[in-house]
Amino acid sequence: MKKHLLSAFKILVSIAGILFIVFLVKNHWNEVVKVLRGFKPEIFAITVLLFFAAMAIITVRFGIILQVQGIRIPFRTLYYFNGLSLFFSLFLPSAIGGDVVKGYYVYKRSGKKVESFTSIFLDRFVGSLGIIALGLITILYYGHTLNLAPLRNWALILCGGMLLVLFFFLNQDFADKFKFLKVLVPSVKIREIIAHVYHTLNYYKHHKKVLVRGFLISLVGQVFFMTVQYFLARSLRIDVPYITFLLVVPIVTILSMAPSINGLGVREAGFVYLFGKFMEPEQALALSLVYDALVYGIGICFGLLYLFREGFRSAVVHEAMDMEEQVEKIEEEELESGKGEQE
Template sequence: MKKKILIIFKLCLSVGLLTLILKNTDISGTIQLLKNTNLKFFLLALAVLIIQTLVATIRWRRVLEHFNFYSTYVKILRYLWIGLFFNQALPSSIGGDAIRGYYLCRGGSSVRSASLGILLDRLSGMMGLVVLVLSTTPLLFNRLEGSIAQWGVVLVAAGMLGVISVIFILDFLPQKLSHWRIIRGLYALAFEGRQLMFSKSSGSKLIILSIIVHLLSIIAVMVLAEGLGLGIEWLGILVVVPLVTLFMTIPISIAGWGVREGVMVVGLGYLGVMPEEALALSILYGLLMLAIALPGGLIWLLGDHSSGLETNVE
C-alpha cells in the first residue's frame, strides 16, 4: 500500500510541475523547436551518454572491488544498464538500485555488501557532483541577477556538502541505537564510505570518474542545444546542468520529470534563455535519457544473469 501511495505521489508531483510550467510557457514555441530538432545532434548526444554509461561502469566496478567482489566488465555493465532502465523507463517504487542489488545477490553477494556497494557508488557520484557544483558556483554567482537567486545556489551547494559530511560520521551515533538494523546499516555505510573515499588508492580516482560522468551529461546537453538551434553559451549549460542533476537526485518524481524541467527553466531563465527554449531542451534531454535506458530493458528481457558476479573474499 505504501509503495502505491509513493508512486501516486511521484506521478502527481511530476504532472503538477509540468502543468505549472506549461501554463507559464509558450507551448507552441516549444513544440516548434522540438519539431525542428536536428536528428544528427540527438544521435550524437546519445553516443555521449553511451560513453557516460561505460565510464559509470568502471566506477561501480571499482567500488565493488573494495568489497572484494570481482566480475567481468561486461557483466557489471549489464547490471548497471538494467538498473538504468528501471530508473528511467518505469514508474516503479522498486528502482534501478534495488534491481542492481538483486542481481548482485543472485551472483553470490550478501545483501549487506550488495547494498553498500550500490550506496557507495551513488555516494561517489554525489561527491563528484558536489565538487563540480562548488567549482562552477562562482561562475554562476557572478551571472545571476538578484540576491535571492545567488544565495539560493550557495545554500543548495552548502546543503549538499553538509549532507555528505553527515553521512561520513553516522557511525559516531550512540552505540545504544545499534540494535536497530537501519542504524547498523548507517554505521556500516559511514565506516566503509570513509575507508573507500578517503583512500589514496581509490578515493581520488572515484571522484575523477564521477566528475567525468557529470561532464559527459553537460556535453550531451550542449549537443542537444545545438541540435535545437538555441545558441546557448556553453558556460550557461556548464553551471546549470549540475544543479539540474543535483535536484534530480531527490526521488520525488517519476524519472525526474517535472523537477528537471522546473530547474532547467528557472536556471537558464536567470541566464537570459526563454522559457520555451529551456523547456524544449529539458524535454529533449528527458527523451534522451529514456532512449539510453532502453537497451537495459532489452538486456533484462533477453539475458540470463543468474550466475553473473563471483565473490572472492580475502
C-alpha cells in the same frame, strides 16, 4: 502505508513541476513545436554515442569500488547492470529502485550480499559528491549570473552534510561519539542494518585512493553528461556557449534529487527556469523534452535487451515487484550470519 504516502508525495511534486512549466511557457507551445521541427538527427546521433560513453565512465567507477570488496565483474556485465538500473528507475519508480536491481544482480553474480549493496550506496554517494561539487562551484562563483544567490547557503549545507557523512563513515572514533543517537531509531532491525552497513563502508577508510579516484571519475562523467546536453541543444539549432551547460546542468541535476517520480517534472522545470536565462523558454522546454526522449529511449533499449537475454517468461514486472523482498531476506541472512560469528 508509508510507501503509499511517499509515492503520493512524489507524484504531487512531479505534478507541481509540470504545472510550473505550464505557467512558465504559457502560450508558447506553438514555438516549442517549431523548435522541435528544427531537429538535426545527425547531431543527435553524436549525442547518443556520448551518452553511452558517459555510462562507460561511471561503470569504470563502479568497478573500481567493487574491487575493494573483492568483487570482480567484467566491464561488459557491469555496463549491462547499469543499463538495467536505468530501465527500472525510469519505468518502475514506485515499485523498485534501479539501484536495488543493480545490487541484486551484482549479488547474484558475486555471491556477496551486503557488500554488493553497500558498494552501490558508496558509488552513488561518490557520484553525488561530484555533482554537488560542480553545482557548488557554480552557485558560489556564478550565482549572481543565474540569480541563484538564495541557494548558496543551501548548497553549502548540502555539501557540508555529505562531507560529514563521509567523515562519519571513514572515522570510527568520530562515529563512536554518536552511539547515543541509536536510541532515536526505534527498530532494532534497522539499528542492526545501519551498524552492519557502517562497518562495511568503514572498510573503505583504508582505500582513500579509491575514493579520490572515484570522485575524479565522477567529475569526468558529469562533464560528459553536460556535453551530451550541449550537443542536444545543437541538434535543435540552439546556439548557446558550452560554459552555460557547465553552469546549469549540475544545478538541474541536484534539483532532480528532490522526491519525485525519477525527477520527472522537477528536472524539466529546472531546465525551463535556469536555461530560460540563456535561451527562449520554448527552446529550454524543447531541450528538456529531447533529453527525456534520449534517456527514456536508451532505457527502453536496455529493457528490451533484458527481455531477450533473460527470456520473456522471466516476467520482468513480477521479478521487480519481488526484488525488495529478496533484498530484505538477503540482509536478514547476513545479519544472522554476523550474529553467529560473534557468538
